[in-house]
Amino acid sequence: MTAQARIGPNAVLQHLPVLDALIGENLRAALLHRAGLDAPPPDAGMLHEEEVARLHHAVRLFLPAQAAAIQRAAGLATARYILANRIPRAAQAIIRALPAPLGARVLSAAIARHAWTFAGSGRFRVQGHAPLCFEIADNPLARRASPHPVCDWHAAVFEGLFAELVWPDATVTETRCCAAGAPSCRFMIAPHGRK
Secondary structure, eight states: OOTTOEEOTHHHHTHHHHHHHHHHHHHHHHHHHHTTOOOOOTTOOOEEHHHHHHHHHHHHHHOTTTHHHHHHHHHHHHHHHHHHHTSOHHHHHHHHHSOHHHHHHHHHHHHHHTTHHHHTTSEEEEEEETTEEEEEETOGGGOSOOSSOOOHHHHHHHHHHHHHHTOTTEEEEEEEOGGGTOSEEEEEEEETTOO
8 A cells, every 4th residue: 555545535425424414413523433434524635545435444343334335425426426516517418428348447547547636546447348347455444354345436426426327227236345255346337237
């Protein structure tokens, strides 16, 4: 892990309202304290990946029954933020107008160009297009051991983007995870019902 590696603030910021709604602001503050993290301001710049990783791990450690739902909600909110603030409307219209396989390639290429914002020191690549598959090797948000895949936030971000721009019924499934001992976290993206 590089000391300089950073991840976009939405990996933390979008968790805060979800946690507030579920456990309240006081318990959310306690969770952040346990993670050794102060709540970043809404206009925060890139965060050290270790800070982001500590929050993701704390959610999974202290709220195990709700962690997947919390991280999915935060991931979908991150996708909405990206669509509202980071992908120009004209680019969104072009991707929507393309045949789905071509739109998926264009969106995948854009995601790959901006992978540093969500993968930190991890190495992102589009592993294949038929079926569409993303990988993050040495994912900094999945370095704590787990018996099952834990990247619900990443999966939801990808799902939210593809559902809005390519396949309205897109599903993303994490088929392997660094936390479970795999060399990379692998995400399969497809229209609903197709793998």
